[in-house]
Amino acid sequence: xxxxxxxxxxxxxxxxxxxxxxxxxxxxxxxxWPLNIGQVYTTLSRLERDELVRSLPEHDGGQxxxxxxxxxxxxLAAWFATPIGRGDRPRDELAIKLALALTTPGVDVPGIIxxxxxxxVRMLQEYTRMKQRASGPADLSxxxxxxxxxxxxxxxxxxxxxxxxxLARHAPLPTPAPQAAPVPEKETEKTT
Amino acid sequence: MSVxxxxxxxxxxxxxxATVHAVRGVSLTVRPGELIAVMGPSxxxxxxxxxxxxxxxxxxxxxxxxxxxxxxxxxRKALAALRRRRIGYVFQDLNLLPSLTAAENISLPLELDxxxxxxxxxxxxxxxxxxxxxxxxxxxxxxxSGGQQQRVxxxxxxxxxxxxxxxxxxxxxxxxxxGEAVLRLLRAKVDAGAAxxxxxxxxxxxxxxxxxxxxxxxxxVDTSGPLAEPEQLLDGxxx
Numbered sequence: 001x002x003x004x005x006x007x008x009x010x011x012x013x014x015x016x017x018x019x020x021x022x023x024x025x026x027x028x029x030x031x032x033w034p035l036n037i038g039q040v041y042t043t044l045s046r047l048e049r050d051e052l053v054r055s056l057p058e059h060d061g062g063q064x065x066x067x068x069x070x071x072x073x074x075x076l077a078a079w080f081a082t083p084i085g086r087g088d089r090p091r092d093e094l095a096i097k098l099a100l101a102l103t104t105p106g107v108d109v110p111g112i113i114x115x116x117x118x119x120x121v122r123m124l125q126e127y128t129r130m131k132q133r134a135s136g137p138a139d140l141s142x143x144x145x146x147x148x149x150x151x152x153x154x155x156x157x158x159x160x161x162x163x164x165x166x167l168a169r170h171a172p173l174p175t176p177a178p179q180a181a182p183v184p185e186k187e188t189e190k191t192t
Numbered sequence: 193m194s195v196x197x198x199x200x201x202x203x204x205x206x207x208x209x210a211t212v213h214a215v216r217g218v219s220l221t222v223r224p225g226e227l228i229a230v231m232g233p234s235x236x237x238x239x240x241x242x243x244x245x246x247x248x249x250x251x252x253x254x255x256x257x258x259x260x261x262x263x264x265x266x267x268r269k270a271l272a273a274l275r276r277r278r279i280g281y282v283f284q285d286l287n288l289l290p291s292l293t294a295a296e297n298i299s300l301p302l303e304l305d306x307x308x309x310x311x312x313x314x315x316x317x318x319x320x321x322x323x324x325x326x327x328x329x330x331x332x333x334x335x336x337s338g339g340q341q342q343r344v345x346x347x348x349x350x351x352x353x354x355x356x357x358x359x360x361x362x363x364x365x366x367x368x369x370x371g372e373a374v375l376r377l378l379r380a381k382v383d384a385g386a387a388x389x390x391x392x393x394x395x396x397x398x399x400x401x402x403x404x405x406x407x408x409x410x411x412x413v414d415t416s417g418p419l420a421e422p423e424q425l426l427d428g429x430x431x
Contacts, residue, residue, distance in 0.1 A: 077227075114413060114414055116413075117406065117414075118406065118414045118415075118416045119396060119416075121395050121399060121404050121416045122416045122417075123414065124396065124398075125394055125399045125401070125404070125417075127399070128396075128399040128400055143325075150396060150399070151396070153395070154394070154395045154396040157395035158395070161233065161393075164233075
């Protein structure tokens with residue numbers, strides 16, 4: 001996602017000037033996405049160029065408020081209506097790291113998995129603590145952002161569990177048996 | 193003082209070649225106000241560990257102590273009494289007795305322990321209020337939702353003077369928000385001074401704990417504690 005839609009969504013609530021936009025953006029993401037004021041003004045000038053927002057006369061205090069245009073509203077509505085594709089997100093460094101670890105000699109893959117799992121669970125503990133503190137009705141937006149991070153971290157742990165189980169099942173044995181042992185008849189009868 | 197202490201605990205099943213080492217050399221201390229989660233795949237020894245902690249099973253080697261009392265040194269009667277008085281269990285499949293009301297389910301262990309009916313009833317009502325089920329004393333389990341039943345199970349686990357709560361996948365079949373309410377409650381009970389051990393295979397649930405212990409083949413392979421908060425760091429410096 002770009003900052004563009006974040007600012008459009010905030011302006012949909014009413015007119016705001018740059019500093020207010022920055023503060024509201026950070027509030028609605030619980031501070032997980034800090035913005036500098038330069039990013040806000042660069043984005044605002046692009047939005048104005050594309051006629052998605054328009055600037056209003058300056059206040060006495062020298063702040064220039066912005067308002068969303070009809071085209072801006074339409075753009076925002078389209079963004080809300082379109083699902084986000086997985087492909088739009090950056091490549092997953094962890095998946096690539098594990099894939100490489102598997103084919104690199106001398107790398108302790110189960111060790112990497114456990115280290116990552118501990119780190120991710122630690123992060124989950126932090127998110128959960130933050131969530132415990134954000135229990136008021138006013139915190140709902142922030143809580144949803146937090147929960148998204150919680151569910152994503154949980155998915156990562158599940159994937160790591162899966163990697164570990166797959167590794168245990170498919171890893172080549174250190175000393176392969178010279179000959180496959182014949183399967184005892186009784187064993188094969190088990191399924192009948 | 194720790195509420196629960198496991199010292200180099202081992203548990204093996206079977207003999208000779210068929211020996212299974214369910215738990216191998218686990219040491220763990222749980223203090224008041226602390227919730228520990230135990231995570232691991234099926235067969236990693238999670239439930240065995242919980243049974244050992246609760247005196248439902250005995251270690252082949254090592255010691256388990258609850259509030260300073262070593263369980264191995266107790267006779268069967270004394271162990272049963274300690275389990276009733278000091279330890280509360282919450283299981284996935286609830287284990288509420290279907291023919292008893294919510295209040296009766298909670299007061300039963302106290303009555304079995306010799307408490308008078310009225311005293312046990314009063315304790316049950318207090319316990320129900322603590323899990324926000326004041327109006328449900330007369331309801332039977334099948335007249336309550338899964339989440340409400342699990343709250344009754346938690347109320348029962350912590351009725352009277354019990355300070356150790358052992359939970360095995362307590363959110364089992366509950367949906368995510370109901371399951372979370374159960375964890376929130378468990379967390380609140382622990383924050384109020386109880387000690388808890390939560391066995392789960394879900395990281396999202398384990399994250400409610402202060403420490404997460406990772407178990408593989410009966411061995412603790414790693415432990416994750418949350419980052420210390422500034423005030424805790426200061427506490428550490430002062431002591």
